[in-house]
Amino acid sequence: MDQILGNIGLLFEFPVVNLKIVLDGIMVGALFALAAYGLALVWGVMNVKNLAQGDFVISGGYVSWYLVQNGFPALLGVPVAFVVMWGIGWVVYKLVISRVIERDLFTSLLATFGLAIMMAQILNLLFGSDTQSVDLDYDVLYFFDGFIDVPIAKLIGVLMASVLAAGVIIFMKSSRMGQAIRATAQDARAARVMGIDTEKVYAFTFSLNSAICGAAGAIIVMVWVIQPFYGISYSIRAFVIVTAAGLGNLPGVIAAGLGIGALEQYGAHIFGIGYQQAIAVMLLLLVLLVRLIQQRRNRQVLK
């Protein structure tokens, strides 16, 4: 308890720490938001809740790491991971997801849960369970007497994440495929009646999700560390964010992602880093409670 009070005291004693925490949080949050957006996409369009979301992220990280091991520049990892994971996503869709779309919620949850375990073990067999990271030889910018450190690598990562997010938004708004995806999300049957090949849309959406995750993973490996079994922590955050922001609400997803990033950092500072993930889960509970109360107000019955 003393430590918690002491930690809160530090926030007031050194106000600049707040800025650092928020900055760190935003940088983590940007990547959470990417993974969450992919999840929202798949969830909204095909009503599949992909529990393997985090494992797609980690796989993308390994694609990038593998490239760097073979002498390619680290920044190339992001587009390559995007493309490779697109392909993997497509294969996974054809093999697994296409068979569970029409089934009930439970089947798709089980299938993607199994997928998550499989992917983690395959990565473990391929690359070993060592923690891996790609070290970019960029400088670190220091502000406020070195209190705030912004590694250029992180800056590049956040920049790439935002470019990717912007690209996806423009794509969804203005391209024919984007329209088809949105139409399918609204009403798959109607879309089919209007001549949209929903099977193709599903495959495309899932591959796109996988590719977004892959790019996020490639950024993560430049900034933090990855390990075959780290997928779950990204999956959890993606679920928290999507639950908080709702489906089909991209600005909401981004805001929630950044917010959760920052709140987690505050939680880690005040309660200790061991509670960082607990805070994400606590937030999920809170969000669910609030949603429940909201919906109770809206609930209507036919008499």
Add this chain to the structure above:
Amino acid sequence: MKKLSMLSILMAAISLTFSQASLAACGEIHLGSAISLTGKYATNGIHAKNGYEYAIQKIKENGGVMVDGKCYNFRVTYYDDESKGDRGATLAERLISQDKVQYMLGPYSSGMTKAIAPVTEKYKIPMVEAEGASRSLFNKGYKYLFAVLSTSEQYLASAVTLAGEMAEKQGKKASSVKVAIAVENDPFSLDIRAGVSEDAAKLGMKVVIDEKLPRDLSDMSAILTKVKLLKPDLLIVSGHSKGAATAVRQIEEQNIKVPMIAITHCEAADVTGKFGDAANDILCSTQWAETLAYKDPLFGSASEYEMGFKNAYPEYKDKKVPYQTAQATAAVYVFKDAFERAGSLDKEKVRDAISETDLMTFYGGIKFSAAGNNIAKPMVLRQIQDGKYNVVAPSAFASHKLNWPRK
């Protein structure tokens, strides 16, 4: 030409029968081990397994284990415990009751050993383990559990002493040293924390940060920010490979200036290879270093062991052979020694022989206390100096001078 090839076939056939005959002459001692080949402990689990296998191979090449005038070779049945404790206990049951294993080699990590020890104890199966250092393993009164390594509360405690010495050299009191501790929430790391805070309390030092790292750690900037604010003189980090990798990377990134930083699992995380200069002047605790002057007739000196192992396992060529591997080898060596002294395959006799072990190995002295932990070998502290691991403490073994304060 044809004759020659006929001849060579004949020769090959003869040599084959001979080698088969010599194989048949040696019996087999069946050991079992449930070890982490997948899951979060897989890296070190595999290091340990390689250490076991190397020892077995080496013993085989040197005439096997001589028990009562008859030669035997070791064979190990491995099961993958997936780094999960309940799985480990189940597999130990299976090894003992289905595979009829009479002697066990340990799993990786204190947690897994803790899960398996009650099972081996129940069936009175002697287990020599090399990777479970938690001191809580040795206060339960286990009679069939023996560990070749130093218990974990000693791992970084010597860094506290060292920090105190440095403070006194500066004309300050040892009690002026401020300590920051960040350890993972698992039995092993919590012991390290206990050892460090005990020694710090003895010297009257103040612990200013005391945090537990999560299992899936990839970001510890929150702790390092606090380090920046509270300016401790000694930073202790223990969180297996991921803790070491994350700490070294972010200490550099956030430009943390602490005079002394001590961490565990430096080699396992390959911090020098991955982060280069960022790892300089960090202190790493180790059970064993290949520069130590220990020696035995089977594996030779510590450095000869390292060379021999690298030849057998080329994937270790570019890195250090981790101590996890060396101690696994030592565990098999203890078994060989005990079998030979017992002169019997009876597990009770073998158990008694193990408990009387007094062996000098390439890994250090091995002599078990009544509780089963090794009391003949001290912990070693090394500092990364220009990418090399140099022994700096305890001063009796030190080959190099400590760089202090860390730049």
